[in-house]
Amino acid sequence: MGLVTLAFMTAMALAAALAQPAVSQCLSVAGAFPDVATVAVLVGGLLLGPSEGLALGFLVGAIHVTQCGHLGLGGLLVSRAAVGLLAGLTTQRLFMEIPLVRPVAAAVGVLVCDIILFAFSPDPGLTPWLWRALGKAALSGAVSPFLFWAAFRVAAWEAGERYRFTGFR
């Protein structure tokens, strides 16, 4: 991937991280809300590779740290960075041309992120957490096509090819 795609993905992840508290306030459905910041990290990782995904995840985690209290910050950073890294490592194994794969990958990524965060700071109520995490993953999967579409369009424009995801790297 070129610099334009990298810059676009960084800007998208930054914007998503800044908007995430507002999204969780305004677009919450029964306690669950789309995790657009993690989806942006995931898209970045899938499109750019493991190192860039890791760096994007760390950046998003660092912004989230300033939006949270003083507890559980290590888990916050590591969970986002790990999702970016895992997305970058699995990109060659995913058939991204199949339309259903993208939202499913986003939902699974958000769920993995929540599980890592849970491992760092367990919630006293497992069942409510699980329902909330599943709802969050489903909603994140639902909004992910917009982010995938924008990112892939920019990548295709930079590559000078017809829009099609065939494993850019």
Add this chain to the structure above:
Amino acid sequence: MNEQTRTRRRRYWVMLVVLIGSAYVARTSPGAAERNGRPPMLERVLAALAGPLERPAYRLADGLRAVAVSALWPRALESEAAVLQQQTEEDTRLSAALAAAVDPFKAPAGLETDAALLGWLQAASTPAVVLGRDPTGRRDLLLLGTGATAGARRGMSVISGADLVGGVDRVNRSTCVAYVVVDREFRAAARCVRSQDFLGTARGDGRGRLTLAEIPLGADLREGDVVVTGPDPHGPAPGLRIGTVEQVGLGQPAEEAVVGPAARAAVKLVATVRPMADLRKLREVAIAPGPDGVPAMPTP
């Protein structure tokens, strides 16, 4: 050096930087907060850059929500406004009823002093817009659009009218983060308005309620009682409404004291409190000074 080795080396460097950064933030941030209430330099710089962008992000998300709601359910916004109006009227009616119910207890319990204190707090408080919630959804947090430049400090109370909403934890340059009363980190000294008995510490249970698990023996507490904050040098100012008692019961005795007099001593009253403020629909709150900023009130 071939391309593959370079890529691998670059990946290891990024991982190392991320690990060191995570360890630095996780280790230094809570310690620095305990020392002086201010986040470390890295977080301060990031927050100062991000703060001015949080407000437009909130407006954008709120606008998107309004557009989506009006497109999907054209009458939803109207009904939402009607419900809000109805709730405001109901709150006003309840406050008047509460004032009337409390009047007989005022003189013996020194509640007039609390009322004066409340008036002072409301006058001294700084308004703050609620910019969002916890981005992870794990905690009950509020991101507020008022920061250190507007006088926000760690430990200050977040209020909505006479209701206690939470306490300020992290203070950035133009934003701050507050724990809501139902968060597991929140605690405040509690007192019953009707009986004026001190009820120990109210703690958020993380599930939308507060728990009173240290009620002293002999305290008079019933379902429906209004609980306010008690005097506490390290907590929120006294006299702020926390919530209404939903349920009162006996707590579980300790395992080693299940029979005999020890068991009777181990049994304690436990109460669940429903927060007074509607925490889900908060859009504007106020940041009130903490106990150290409150002037001494004359006793009646």
